[in-house]
Amino acid sequence: MAPARGPSPRWLTTVERELARWDRRIELGEWGLAVGRPDPDYEENEAARREILTSSGFLERVRRARADAGSDRTARRLELLERTTLATAIEQDREIVRVRTRLARAIGAFRPRWNGRRVGRAVVRAALRTDPRRNVRERAYRAEEALYRPLEPALRELVALRNERARSLGYRSFPEFLLGFEGFTPSALERLIERAVRHVPEAMRLRRDEFQARTGERGWYPWDLTYSDHLAGGLPDRAFPSRGMLGSVLAAVRRWGFSPGALRFRVARHDLAAGGMCIAPDRPRDVRIVVHPAGGWRHYRVLFHEVGHAVTARSVRQPTHLLRGSPHVPGFGGLAEGEGRFFEQIATSPRWLQERTELDRATIDAAVATLGREPLLFMAYHARWIRTELALYLRPDRDPSALDRRLARELFGTEAAEPLSYANSFVIELPLYAPSYLYAELLRPQLAAAALADVGGELWPNPRVGPWLVDRWFRDGRSYDWGPRLAALTGRSLGAEAFNEEMASRLG
Numbered sequence: 001m002a003p004a005r006g007p008s009p010r011w012l013t014t015v016e017r018e019l020a021r022w023d024r025r026i027e028l029g030e031w032g033l034a035v036g037r038p039d040p041d042y043e044e045n046e047a048a049r050r051e052i053l054t055s056s057g058f059l060e061r062v063r064r065a066r067a068d069a070g071s072d073r074t075a076r077r078l079e080l081l082e083r084t085t086l087a088t089a090i091e092q093d094r095e096i097v098r099v100r101t102r103l104a105r106a107i108g109a110f111r112p113r114w115n116g117r118r119v120g121r122a123v124v125r126a127a128l129r130t131d132p133r134r135n136v137r138e139r140a141y142r143a144e145e146a147l148y149r150p151l152e153p154a155l156r157e158l159v160a161l162r163n164e165r166a167r168s169l170g171y172r173s174f175p176e177f178l179l180g181f182e183g184f185t186p187s188a189l190e191r192l193i194e195r196a197v198r199h200v201p202e203a204m205r206l207r208r209d210e211f212q213a214r215t216g217e218r219g220w221y222p223w224d225l226t227y228s229d230h231l232a233g234g235l236p237d238r239a240f241p242s243r244g245m246l247g248s249v250l251a252a253v254r255r256w257g258f259s260p261g262a263l264r265f266r267v268a269r270h271d272l273a274a275g276g277m278c279i280a281p282d283r284p285r286d287v288r289i290v291v292h293p294a295g296g297w298r299h300y301r302v303l304f305h306e307v308g309h310a311v312t313a314r315s316v317r318q319p320t321h322l323l324r325g326s327p328h329v330p331g332f333g334g335l336a337e338g339e340g341r342f343f344e345q346i347a348t349s350p351r352w353l354q355e356r357t358e359l360d361r362a363t364i365d366a367a368v369a370t371l372g373r374e375p376l377l378f379m380a381y382h383a384r385w386i387r388t389e390l391a392l393y394l395r396p397d398r399d400p401s402a403l404d405r406r407l408a409r410e411l412f413g414t415e416a417a418e419p420l421s422y423a424n425s426f427v428i429e430l431p432l433y434a435p436s437y438l439y440a441e442l443l444r445p446q447l448a449a450a451a452l453a454d455v456g457g458e459l460w461p462n463p464r465v466g467p468w469l470v471d472r473w474f475r476d477g478r479s480y481d482w483g484p485r486l487a488a489l490t491g492r493s494l495g496a497e498a499f500n501e502e503m504a505s506r507l508g
Contacts, residue, residue, distance in 0.1 A: 127139075
């Protein structure tokens with residue numbers, strides 16, 4: 001019999017309770033910002049949390065305690081605490097906070113000029129997506145350049161600081177530090193991207209041909225992409241009204257068999273360029289969603305995604321804050337976004353669309369055919385974003401614009417055009433988060449296949465899918481890493497095989 005391990009650190013529970021207290025305040029600050037009520041104490045709350053995790057000798061004590069943990073659960077809590085401490089040592093470094101905060105304030109204060117007046121970003125992005133005039137779409141495409149292009153030197157400074165802090169902690173670069181928590185190295189991620197975009201060029205040729213046939217336009221430009229996406233869906237907004245949107249989405253999710261409690265969370269409506277947001281100040285008890293106050297199929301799909309986050313948070317059953325899912329522990333972006341993408345599948349389900357009485361069968365069939373290929377546009381967009389951002393960190397002496405221009409031609413087949421700035425709010429405030437969306441799209445078909453292999457039937461509506469998700473994924477929170485759990489459930493690690501098989505069948 002192996003000797004018993006040493007006692008757990010007596011201070012762990014106290015530390016975790018303090019983290020829970022400050023995480024809650026920070027998340028409430030995020031909620032206030034999302035609904036237009038900024039929290040004046042937000043930065044002070046972040047500073048108080050940082051003080052706990054960056055105190056002298058804290059990281060070393062966590063590591064010693066982890067080596068002597070008295071149980072697997074305690075060891076896991078300490079592992080998550082170590083990750084949190086490392087992430088804080090980098091992203092909450094005072095110089096990094098100084099530069100990032102300055103950039104974030106510039107982004108928050110910016111309102112693009114549109115038709116002679118200052119407007120919200122959602123107005124401009126709606127024009128890019130829906131306006132039939134190509135010159136208007138190009139203006140919308142470049143509307144935020146006045147903000148982001150001047151921020152590039154400061155972003156490069158931020159990138160250098162992140163790399164420097166990661167090296168001081170024993171990592172070769174910031175990407176090596178952050179990607180490793182989800183089981184990847186920069187080179188392994190590059191290889192995964194290459195496999196995941198296998199069918200992208202074929203899909204983009206089809207999309208270009210369909211766009212030109214529909215519009216009579218010649219050429220194929222970056223500002224045509226999201227408009228072609230709008231045309232391809234072919235689903236009229238009148239079939240998806242803003243009034244009743246939440247009730248309709250919740251009714252559809254309920255048919256997966258979730259308990260009533262999983263669908264109880266606070267919802268607010270506010271103008272959001274992103275379309276929606278889920279915030280969980282105290283999971284599973286306090287979970288909230290912000291919804292963009294507009295209808296249309298796209299906003300319904302976004303709401304399905306955010307409800308997926310909320311149901312996940314409401315379904316967690318773990319005894320401590322770190323195991324429930326502290327928002328600041330790295331390594332779970334792919335899991336969270338994968339859960340959201342899983343719920344989005346309802347929005348493209350033929351059965352669900354057939355229940356929209358305003359839609360005829362021909363419209364539904366056409367939409368299902370074109371929307372079925374949409375994940376390849378999603379994959380191409382994120383592959384380009386990821387590779388450009390990686391280059392910014394791994395080859396900081398080079399301007400990534402040339403790479404971005406080449407990727408646009410290779411992935412989308414678009415005409416030569418000056419690329420947008422490599423600065424954006426995600427790259428500044430959520431560095432290297434884009435891989436989470438790529439993992440999510442690959443996770444979705446593997447997870448769906450695993451669920452149906454166990455419960456049988458079709459994906460939606462299927463009242464056995466919800467209980468399966470709760471039991472196999474949601475209930476355990478962060479007590480396991482999602483990559484190994486996926487491999488155990490499906491018999492293979494996260495990869496592009498299931499995604500490529502699904503896309504090949506949709507391309508015919």
